[in-house]
Amino acid sequence: MRKCLTWGVVFLSVLFISDRLLGYVLGEVSNKSSFRFSRLYGGDAGADILILGNSRGVNSFYQPDLENELGKKVFNMSYNGLRIDIARVLFEDYLALNQKPSMVVIEASMLTRAYPELAKELKPYVTSGNGIGSMLRELYPDVYRYSMISHVFRYNSEIFLRSLYYLGRDDQEWINEGVIDPAHERQLDGYRGISFEIDSVLLEELFAMEQRCLEDTIELRVIIAPYLPAYARKIGNMETWKEAIDTRLRYGMVMDCSQCVEESENFADWVHLNRSGSRVLLDSLLKANYFDL
Amino acid sequence: MLFNSQVFLVFITLFLPLFFLSRGQTRLLISLGASYVFYGWWDWRFLGLIWFSTLLNFFLGSTIFRTKPDTRKKLITLAVVINLGFLGFFKYFNFFIDTANQLLNAIGMGAGLGMLEIILPVGISFYTFQTMSYTLDIYRGKITPEPSLLRFATFVAFFPQLVAGPIVRAEIFIPQLYRNNTFQWNRFIGGLGLVLVGYFKKVGVADTLAILVDRVYDSPGAFSPTMVIIACVFYSFQIYCDFSGYSDIAIGLARIMGYDFPENFRSPYFSRNFSEFWTRWHISLSSWLRDYLYIPLGGNRRGALRTGVNLMLTMLLGGLWHGANWTFVVWGGLHGIYLIVQRLIQPLGRQLPDRGIVSSVMNLSSIVFVFLLTTFTWIFFRSQSISEAFVILERIAMFRGFSGSDLLFMFPLTKGCLLIFLVLIIDLTMTRVNILAWLPLRPYTALVLFVGLILTMAFLGTFDSQQFIYFQF
Numbered sequence: 001m002r003k004c005l006t007w008g009v010v011f012l013s014v015l016f017i018s019d020r021l022l023g024y025v026l027g028e029v030s031n032k033s034s035f036r037f038s039r040l041y042g043g044d045a046g047a048d049i050l051i052l053g054n055s056r057g058v059n060s061f062y063q064p065d066l067e068n069e070l071g072k073k074v075f076n077m078s079y080n081g082l083r084i085d086i087a088r089v090l091f092e093d094y095l096a097l098n099q100k101p102s103m104v105v106i107e108a109s110m111l112t113r114a115y116p117e118l119a120k121e122l123k124p125y126v127t128s129g130n131g132i133g134s135m136l137r138e139l140y141p142d143v144y145r146y147s148m149i150s151h152v153f154r155y156n157s158e159i160f161l162r163s164l165y166y167l168g169r170d171d172q173e174w175i176n177e178g179v180i181d182p183a184h185e186r187q188l189d190g191y192r193g194i195s196f197e198i199d200s201v202l203l204e205e206l207f208a209m210e211q212r213c214l215e216d217t218i219e220l221r222v223i224i225a226p227y228l229p230a231y232a233r234k235i236g237n238m239e240t241w242k243e244a245i246d247t248r249l250r251y252g253m254v255m256d257c258s259q260c261v262e263e264s265e266n267f268a269d270w271v272h273l274n275r276s277g278s279r280v281l282l283d284s285l286l287k288a289n290y291f292d293l
Numbered sequence: 294m295l296f297n298s299q300v301f302l303v304f305i306t307l308f309l310p311l312f313f314l315s316r317g318q319t320r321l322l323i324s325l326g327a328s329y330v331f332y333g334w335w336d337w338r339f340l341g342l343i344w345f346s347t348l349l350n351f352f353l354g355s356t357i358f359r360t361k362p363d364t365r366k367k368l369i370t371l372a373v374v375i376n377l378g379f380l381g382f383f384k385y386f387n388f389f390i391d392t393a394n395q396l397l398n399a400i401g402m403g404a405g406l407g408m409l410e411i412i413l414p415v416g417i418s419f420y421t422f423q424t425m426s427y428t429l430d431i432y433r434g435k436i437t438p439e440p441s442l443l444r445f446a447t448f449v450a451f452f453p454q455l456v457a458g459p460i461v462r463a464e465i466f467i468p469q470l471y472r473n474n475t476f477q478w479n480r481f482i483g484g485l486g487l488v489l490v491g492y493f494k495k496v497g498v499a500d501t502l503a504i505l506v507d508r509v510y511d512s513p514g515a516f517s518p519t520m521v522i523i524a525c526v527f528y529s530f531q532i533y534c535d536f537s538g539y540s541d542i543a544i545g546l547a548r549i550m551g552y553d554f555p556e557n558f559r560s561p562y563f564s565r566n567f568s569e570f571w572t573r574w575h576i577s578l579s580s581w582l583r584d585y586l587y588i589p590l591g592g593n594r595r596g597a598l599r600t601g602v603n604l605m606l607t608m609l610l611g612g613l614w615h616g617a618n619w620t621f622v623v624w625g626g627l628h629g630i631y632l633i634v635q636r637l638i639q640p641l642g643r644q645l646p647d648r649g650i651v652s653s654v655m656n657l658s659s660i661v662f663v664f665l666l667t668t669f670t671w672i673f674f675r676s677q678s679i680s681e682a683f684v685i686l687e688r689i690a691m692f693r694g695f696s697g698s699d700l701l702f703m704f705p706l707t708k709g710c711l712l713i714f715l716v717l718i719i720d721l722t723m724t725r726v727n728i729l730a731w732l733p734l735r736p737y738t739a740l741v742l743f744v745g746l747i748l749t750m751a752f753l754g755t756f757d758s759q760q761f762i763y764f765q766f
Contacts, residue, residue: 004478007736015744022748146756153751158704 023151030124030155033163034170036077040090041128046099047075049291052087053107053225055080059272060107060225063172065282070291075101076172081118084110084205086135090122091209093129095216102293103219106209108245108254109271111202121159123147175275178268180228185264193234196241203248210249219293222254226261226281231270260284294334296542297496304331305546312550313476321443321470324451331452332416339414342379347442347449349375350424354431355438369432373425380421383414388617416456418614422581424449427463429585436464444470453543457536459557459577466552474551479733484548486732486739489746490719491541493754498712499535500755502527505705510675513688520699521688523706528675529668530713533562536575548729560720562667565659566639567631570667582611600636605629615674620682624674631666708753715749 031042039045049072051061057078066074077090087110120140125132126147136144147154154160162171206222213220222245227235235241238258245254261267261284266277273281285291294301308327315323333340353372357365381389387408394406427448430436439445448467454460509516509524516524540557547554557577564570571579587607593600605626612625676682699706722728732739 001476004476004481007482007740010737011740011743014740015747018744018748019751142756150751152748156752156754161704161707 019150019152023154026152026155026160027124029167030160030163033166034168035159035163035166036075036079036171037090037122037125037159038163038166039075040077040094041097041125043097045075045077045094045097046073047101048072049074049103049105050091050094050101051076051078051105051107052082052091052110053078053105054082054110056109056225056271056273057082057107058174059176059268059274060278060281061105062175062275062278062282065279066291069282069286072291078107079118082110083116083118084202084209086116086119086122088205088209088212089131089135091212092131093125095212096131097129100216101218103221103291104209104213106206106220106222108222108224108242111199111206111245112196121157123154124157124160124163126154175278176268176272177275179265179274180267180269182264184269185228185230188228188230188234188270191231191234193236195236196238198237198241198244203244206245207248207250210252214251220249220252221290222249222252223290224254224256224258226267226273226277227258228264228267228270229259229262232258255288255290257281257284294331296539297492297500300334309549316473318443320473321441321447325443325447328447328450328452328455332450332455335415335456336412339412342383342414342417343420343450344446346376346379346420346424347446350428350449351439351442351445354428355440357428358431358438365432369428372428376421376425376428380417383411383417385613385617386411419458419460420449420455422578422614423460423462426460426581426585430463436467439463439467451547453546454554457539457543458575459540459543459554460581461554461577465555469552472551477551478736480551481549482733482736482739483729484545484550486728486743487541487545487548489545489743490723490728491538491543491545493719493746493750494534494538494541494716496754496756497750498716499531499538500757501705501712501753502531502534502709504755505702505709506531506675508702510681510685513685516688516702517699518689518691518693520702520706521685522692525668525672525685525689527709527713529562529664529671530709530716532671532674533558534716560724562664562717563660563720563724564663565656566663567628567635567666570663571628571632578611578614582607582614586610597636601633604632604636608632618677619679620673620676623679623682624670627670627673712753 030038032038036045049066049070051057051063051074053060055078057076058080061074061076061078063074063076066072077087077094082090084106087106091104116139119132119135120143122132123136123143126136126144127133133144136147210220212218224238224242226232232238235258238256242254242256261273261277261280263280266273266280268274268277294304304327308323311323311327312320329340329343332343350372353368357368357372360368390406390408397406427436427439427445431438439448444467447470448463451461451466506524506528509521510528513521537558544554544556555577557575559573559576561570561573564573587603590603590606591599592603595603606629608625608629609622610625612621612623612628615621615624672685673679673682676685732742
């Protein structure tokens with residue numbers, strides 16, 4: 001029995017120490033990454049213009065082009081499946097840890113139901129920012145608890161693998177170079193179309209963000225980025241949806257660019273622009289002086 | 294109760310000290326009570342079925358042993374009919390009614406026979422086969438009846454293997470229940486190693502692979518054919534890790550308690566032919582089917598044609614054992630065809646050299662070939678219907694590279710490939726090393742390996758307490 005107890009104590013000690021050591025190493029790796037959230041929580045993401053969105057935000061705004069044209073520092077914090085409620089928490093942490101931006105651009109499709117479980121994937125930063133820690137504790141108490149018990153578990157996340165990928169390379173330089181497959185485009189013919197859900201909870205999140213921006217004198221702009229025109233025509237309630245957002249915003253207005261880009265070769269698929277598409281969008285925004293304060 | 298739930302951790306932490314502190318009847322009582330709690334956690338109402346099965350086979354077993362041969366035959370027939378009747382009612386009633394309705398509709402006699410809302414009791418196929426083998430073995434004179442109802446009930450309901458096997462025969466397990474095992478360090482280390490390997494396979498591998506597999510099978514049209522093929526390969530490993538993971542945990546727990554259960558999987562995806570596959574996959578079921586179905590049907594003793602028929606019947610029924618769906622029958626049928634074809638072409642293989650580079654290449658190609666054909670059968674096994682399986686097959690037939698939407702799944706894909714690689718290494722190691730004997734000799738090497746396994750699970754595992762696939766069978 002003594003042998004067993006000794007082994008048990010050594011086992012638990014080695015397990016604990018290994019977990020903390022490995023957790024520390026993985027944390028250091030994550031901190032050194034140029035991935036957007038690592039930069040956010042490392043306090044290295046300060047910019048004049050901050051862009052928030054889901055994958056449509058990632059594909060619509062190409063940071064190097066924006067910086068070249070505007071001569072300002074731009075940080076695109078959009079991420080696949082990012083929803084406004086999670087974005088608001090990230091924004092709070094951004095303000096706490098980075099230089100305050102003068103303008104925030106929000107891509108409006110973040111207000112549709114997307115991938116709420118993304119919050120779990122952000123656990124590598126559970127202790128790096130107050131917002132993310134509180135959100136995890138509230139939404140996923142088990143995940144939060146496990147993250148506190150095992151530091152290695154925090155890095156069991158897609159976000160961490162992406163931060164590994166962006167060690168030594170800038171994620172702001174990624175842009176979709178693909179062009180929509182004509183066969184995929186033709187599939188739209190048989191597509192019945194969609195209707196955007198008007199979600200009052202998510203609209204409240206947008207309102208809260210607007211309030212936060214007002215407090216810090218940050219200009220908030222909301223934009224509906226382009227859809228493939230054939231797809232845009234299938235959206236049954238675009239006007240109603242846009243109106244719901246406009247109504248909820250106290251000062252801001254939604255800029256509808258859903259049909260600003262017409263040619264199919266500017267799209268990677270039905271809902272995402274590619275590199276040339278993002279350029280076309282940027283040109284039309286510059287023409288409209290969209291980024292002027 | 295699931296092995297991969299927090300409540301099980303509490304359960305086993307309370308149970309093991311009580312188990313080792315008790316002796317004799319008290320220990321049996323504790324084991325039985327714990328087993329009923331374990332099962333009743335899911336739905337206590339179905340404990341009645343286990344009690345019925347226990348009492349039926351206990352009393353019929355001893356009666357068969359005591360009566361004359363002509364009465365014996367009637368009693369064993371009665372035992373088989375009642376056992377299979379219960380299994381048939383709970384598992385297949387609606388399936389047969391639905392099939393009858395379809396047939397009647399096809400010939401224009403739409404009768405619309407009513408279906409019943411029947412809940413499938415977890416593990417019914419496993420404990421029915423286990424208790425049936427007890428009664429059949431008494432009838433065959435292989436074993437004598439167990440005089441203690443308490444011991445017999447523990448044999449039937451023993452929680453590590455109650456709901457998803459392995460199906461442990463009475464001749465193996467009941468004699469072990471007479472022993473008053475004390476806590477043994479060697480058994481603890483070996484058993485713990487197996488339990489951790491089981492958890493790694495389930496939590497680390499199977500549940501992680503399930504993320505991609507479930508998405509692809511839910512909407513195959515949204516993924517490229519390449520991704521659909523990858524999902525099919527992933528499913529082969531998902532079901533293997535899910536089921537063999539459960540078996541490893543069950544065998545490991547029993548080992549800690551001092552009981553030896555036979556292995557249920559022996560690296561099946563390294564099989565070079567289908568006969569070998571069936572001696573490595575779900576061994577407790579395949580040997581059950583061999584001993585109680587294939588051999589009584591005549592086995593391979595009555596000529597080539599009859600052997601083929603026997604093989605096909607065994608595999609079709611083996612398929613149906615898994616569930617009330619034609620997809621399982623097709624799965625079994627395909628394996629039946631593979632076994633028959635193999636018997637036909639096997640003589641050709643004997644002319645090939647059994648050493649050197651040619652032999653190695655042949656062996657490797659055979660392993661890959663058997664794996665791919667097995668993966669093909671899993672498409673039917675995983676699909677909800679035959680038509681769904683054909684949707685998957687049609688998608689695969691459109692063979693093309695990756696598409697844009699696949700990009701969103703690159704993370705589970707990368708993680709899945711890494712995990713499959715790890716599981717293959719574990720499998721290869723376990724074919725060469727008996728870890729139950731090896732680990733206790735090197736407790737501190739074992740310690741390092743265990744820590745490594747736990748941290749790998751923490752880093753790569755999926756912790757959503759997903760149910761084991763074989764619970765539904």
